[in-house]
Amino acid sequence: MGFWRTRSHRLRARRSDSPRAPSAPRPWLLVGVAALAAGAALIGAPGCKRGSSPPAPAAPVPSLRIYALGGAAGAIEPCGCVKDMLGGVDHAAAFLSQQRKSGVGSLLVGAGPMLFADPTIPPAQRTQALFKADTMARSLKDLGLVAWAPGANDWALGEAELARLRTESGAALLAGNLSGATAGARAAQVVEVGGHKVGLVGVSLPDVRGAGVEGIQVQSAEEALRAGHAQVTAEGADLVVALVAAHRGTALRLAESARGYQLVVVGKGYDQGEANDPPFPPSVIGDALVVQAPNHLQGVGVVDLYVRDGSYRFADGSGLALEEERSSLDRRIEELEARLSEWQRNGASSEEIEARRKDLAELRARRARLAEPSQPTAGSYFRYELVQVRESLGADAQVAKRLEAYYKRVNEHNREAFADAKPPPVPEGQSGYVGVEQCSTCHEAARKFWDGTPHAQAYVTLEREHKQFNLDCVSCHVTGYDKPGGSTVTHVEGLEAVQCENCHGPGSRHVANPTDKTLIRRVPDQGMCASACHHPPHVADDWQVSDAWPKILGPGHGR
Structure with a gap:
């Protein structure tokens, strides 16, 4: 298998080369699964009839398969207004469930923060963040996560909560270089996969811009990797995997110094904010394949290992040497x-x-002309692919049900917890928000046009999905959120959806004195769309305001 070189590489390699619009949906085909299914079909096929062509040779079946996650950072599903977005724990669960039907022995590991979006969480947001972390932990158990090297975010609500969530996930925390409030993290463990003993060794450097995690002492990651390797080797491991939660540059340097590892899975030492990482290219350092899946469950790394003659030294079967030219x-x-x-x-x-x-x-x-790599003729080898997690993979019913329960739970809690939340008062001499009904008394044509746009349905979409009181969602679906005289998570009456004043500014003084055109913003700055809500990951990377702008112009509204 090749690997995900750009967001669209695997699409281009596996679909026709017909031109497409940049925003077209990009479904992903995992070639390994198709090849295994084809091989199984050939194995079970009846004998060939006389005169028929000989069957194609069956695709080689991996000896074992290792799935790798980068830090999910609490991203249970993507948030945005485009179809088939990257991410979604229900889609990842569906993919892994389908994969395991192949019968290939496998395990899922990760590196980087899994549970929370940020290393610190404001007090008002902690209950919702904990509800989400509960949902993520239980879903990681459904995914079959065996172990991960934690990042700083995982301690966002303290050691006790991390220990509880780790138990909920069913996975081990591996961080042999940490001591103190580690929530039960240990150095290493050995698991058996398809008759092969796999040693897992974890290290973590959970520094957030130079500041560590309270109660955590950090020792040498390099020494911990050496000690962990010795431990699992003594326990009979056939191959050894390092899980490294650290800045990428640091992780690559550790991969150079740590010998005896066949695979190094990298994730961030901490994550912050909603920005999605681009795909990271795999590399071979010494005898080890180094892989890093992007954050927020955008993708799952798939490492197929083909063991021949009992050798656990793996050659490159993915053609990484030509990767730079292919990517360019x-x-x-x-x-x-x-x-x-x-x-x-x-x-x-x-x-x-x-x-x-x-x-x-x-x-x-x-x-x-840059041919896809061929199977090595001798010796053991690996193949790697980074699979995009998208809606087109399907949804695991149990995880999807859990997500719905999470949103209902948050709605019920926040409706009460923030019932008294009011927007800041309007300073003297400034305008407050009045709502679309006031605007409509003079701007009837514009109101009629707006009623037919997606902006008019922005709040309804939240209500339909039990998200109207969700702190992660509401700000981009109401008018004047958290602004003087505007709305809050519960104080939205008359300001539901993306109304006139989000673009033209608060209108109370304009309503009082409509002849004074200086009291309202007649032509909004187009840049405000991208700065407020329409920016990645909520929209596609190639989304442009100039393309979307004509869709909000109509009779009485710019035309």
Whole structure:
């Protein structure tokens, strides 16, 4: 298997090369599963009839498979307004459940913070954050997580809560270089997978911009990796996997110094905010494959290990040496596809479009000549792929039910806990928010147009999914959130949905004196859309305000 080189690499490699719009859905096909299914079909097929072509050789079956997670950081599902977004613990669970039907012995491990989005949580948000961490921990158990090297976020609500959540997850915390309030983290363990003993050794450097975690003492990660390797080897491990929660550069240096490991799984030492990481390229350092899945459950790393003649020294079966050139061509192809689509929309000349299509065809031909790696002829080898977690993978029913219960639980709690939350008062001489009904008395045509836009349904979508009192969601679905004279998580009457004043500013003084045009923002700054809500990961990476702007213009509203 190859691996996920850009967001669209695997799509391009496995689908036709027909041009596409940049925002088109990008379903992922895991080639290993298809190959295993094809091999199983061949094994179970009846004998060939005389004169028929001989069957194709069955695809080799891995000796064992290791799935790797980067820090999920409490991201139980993606939040945004585009289809088939990256992430979702219910989709990851569906993928892993389907994978395990192949019969290949496997285990799931991780590195980096799993439970909370940030290392520190404001007091008002702690109950909701704990509800979410409960949901994540139980879902990690459904995924089959065996162990992870924790990140600083995992201690966000203290050692006792981490210890409880670790028990809920059913997974071990591995961090041999930590002492103190470790929530029961240990150095290493050995698990048996498909007849192979796998040693797991974990280290963590949970520093947040130079500040450590209260109650945690951090010792040498390099020494802990050496000691952990010795421990699992003495316990009979056939191969050894390091789980490293640290800054990527530090993790790669540790991989260079730690000998005897066949696989190093990397995750962040801490995470913060909602930004999604780009995919990280795998590499081979010494004899070890080093992989890092991106945060927020955007992807699952899949390492297939093919053991031959009892050797646990694995050659590269993924062609990583050619990866830089492949990745460069993939990026250029994607950029040119996007530009072609834009030129066609903007009415570029047919000659210019045809010339760029020829350029695109040449790039695709060069990419095709870089053959996918072939199976090594001798010795053990690995293959690696990073699988995008998307809605198109399906949803595990039990995890999906748990997510729904979480949202209902949060709604019920926050409705009461924030019942008295009011917005800041309006300073003297400034405007407060009045709501769309007031605007409609003069701007009837604009109101009629707005009623037909998705912005008018923004709050209804939250109500339908039991999210209208969710602190993670409501701010982008109401008007004037947490602004003077505006709305709060519960104080929303008359300000539900994305109304006029989100773009044109609070309108109380304009309503009182409609002839004074300086009291309202007639033409909003387009940049406010991206800065407020329409930014990754809530929208696709290639989303542009200029493309969306025409959709909010209509009779009485810019036209």
